[in-house]
Amino acid sequence: MTASTVASASPRMPTYTPTNEENRAFAMLQALSDATMARLYLSKGNLPAARRKAVQLLKALQVLEVTQ
Numbered sequence: 001m002t003a004s005t006v007a008s009a010s011p012r013m014p015t016y017t018p019t020n021e022e023n024r025a026f027a028m029l030q031a032l033s034d035a036t037m038a039r040l041y042l043s044k045g046n047l048p049a050a051r052r053k054a055v056q057l058l059k060a061l062q063v064l065e066v067t068q
Contacts, residue, residue: 024067031060 038053
């Protein structure tokens with residue numbers, strides 16, 4: 001059996017690199033989501049889950065600080 005080469009069905013797309021503003025918007029959205037979920041978990045008494053979301057919130061806030 002011999003190997004044959006097959007051309008790609010579609011050309012490769014260039015890699016997308018988000019802008020600083022897009023990174024900030026995503027980090028802000030992530031921070032808001034994490035804060036909301038931490039509050040929900042706290043209201044239900046699920047402290048381990050609230051703690052995990054609080055850590056994620058701090059990471060998102062750190063990204064916001066770095067991108068300024």
